Amino acid sequence: MVWVLVAVVAVVVLVVGSFVAMYNSLVRARHNYRNAYAQIDVQLSRRHDLIPNLVEVAKAYLRHERNTLTAVVDARSAAIQARQGVVPGDPRGMATLAGAENALTGSIGQLFMVSEGYPELKASDNMRRLAEELTSAENRVAFARQAYNDAIMLYSNKRDTFPANLVSNMFSFAPAAYLELDEPGKRAAPRISLGHEE
16 A cells, blocks of 8 residues: 555656656757847847948938838837837747848848949948948847847747647647748848959
8 A cells, every 4th residue: 555655656757757857858959049149139130230331331422213222220129119019929020020021131232332433432441341230230140039039949949849739739739830931032142242253
C-alpha cells in the first residue's frame, strides 16, 4: 500500500514538474522573440534617424524633385507610426510594420534612382557617407529581422509540439507572426551607387 502511494506521488510530481518545465520553456521562448523584436526596433530607429539628414542633403540638389523627397519623408513618418505600439509577434502589427517598411524602402530606392541623374549630388561626400550609413543600417535591420524570425520559429515549435501544446493552449500562449516583407525583391537593401563609375 505504501509503495502504491509513493508511486502515485512520484507520477504526480513527474507530471507537474513536466508541465512546469514546459510552461517555463514557453515563457523563455516568448521573452526571446520579444527581445529579438526589440533589436529590430533599435535598428529601425537608427535607419529612420538617418533619413532626415539624407533628405536635407538631397534637397539642395533635387529642387525639381519635390515629390520624391516628400514621398521619402511621408514614408518615414508612416514607418515610425507603424512601429509605435507594435506588440512583437502580433500578426496584424507585423503586417502593418512590414508594409510601412516596404514603402519606405521603395521611396528611398526611388530617391537614389533619381539622384543618379544629378552628378553633383552623387559626388557629394555627405550624400556618399549617408548612403553608406543607410546601407549599413539596412544590413543591421536584415540581421535583426533574421534573429527575430529564428526566435519566432523556436517559440512556434515549442508552442505547437506535443505535449507542450497542451500547456500553451491551457495558458493561452498566442501564435506569433514572423516579420516578412511582401515582395522578395525588396528584401535586399536598396542599391546605392554614388561612387565613381569605372
